[in-house]
Amino acid sequence: MDVALVLRKKDGSSKTFPVPNKATILGRRQDCDLCIPLQVISRRHCQISIEPSSVKVRDLRSSNGTFLNDQKVSDEVDAKPGDKLKLGPLTFTIQVDGAPEIANIPSAENTNPGQVYKDPDSNMMNGSGTFINQPSY
Numbered sequence: 058m059d060v061a062l063v064l065r066k067k068d069g070s071s072k073t074f075p076v077p078n079k080a081t082i083l084g085r086r087q088d089c090d091l092c093i094p095l096q097v098i099s100r101r102h103c104q105i106s107i108e109p110s111s112v113k114v115r116d117l118r119s120s121n122g123t124f125l126n127d128q129k130v131s132d133e134v135d136a137k138p139g140d141k142l143k144l145g146p147l148t149f150t151i152q153v154d155g156a157p158e159i160a161n162i163p164s165a166e167n168t169n170p171g172q173v174y175k176d177p178d179s180n181m182m183n184g185s186g187t188f189i190n191q192p193s194y
Contacts, residue, residue, distance in 0.1 A: 058107055058109075058112075058153060058154060059153070059154050059155070060075075060076040060105065060151070060152070061073050061074060061075050061076060061151075061152045062076065062105075062142065062150070062151065062152070063149060063150045063151075063152050063159055063162055064147060064148075065150070065159075065162050065163065065164045066164065067164055071159050071162065073152070073159070074149075076090075076091075076105050078090060078107075079106060079107050079108075080104055080106050081106075081107075082103075082104050083098075083102050083105070083144065084101040084103075084117070084119075085098045085102070086100045086101060089101065093145075093147065095146070095147075097121055097146065098121075098144055098145050099117070099119035099120050099121070101117045102117060103117055103119060103123040103130070103142075103144065104117055106133075111135050112135070112136045112137075112151065112153060113133050113135055114130055114134055114136050114142060115134075116129075116130040116132070121145055123142070124144075125140055125142055126140055127141070136151050137151070137153075138151060138157055139151065139152075
């Protein structure tokens with residue numbers, strides 16, 4: 058099962074982040090599998106687990122919560138292709154085995170009112186400490 062998180066920006070462009078492991082940690086720490094260096098993201102925010110026939114999302118006691126389809130994740134929940142995973146100001150679409158197709162994922166508002174973030178996916182990095190996209194300064 059191939060699982061990815063798709064981030065669609067307001068301008069319609071998208072960035073796909075593969076979920077590389079059976080248990081993938083998302084958070085602010087550089088040693089997370091997917092590092093999101095925003096202060097509103099907890100050091101170890103949530104975990105995505107790939108099981109033989111399902112994808113599960115678990116909140117790791119994050120400060121601001123993990124949301125799946127606008128419902129707060131309090132423990133572990135099943136996720137389906139097309140579900141919306143929200144961490145802080147970012148909303149990802151869960152893609153499983155290429156579904157839904159990126160063209161069918163609507164653009165999203167990725168910032169909270171009153172907060173300004175420079176292109177939030179431009180400074181995400183994988184757990185090796187390597188930037189996925191180099192930040193523009």
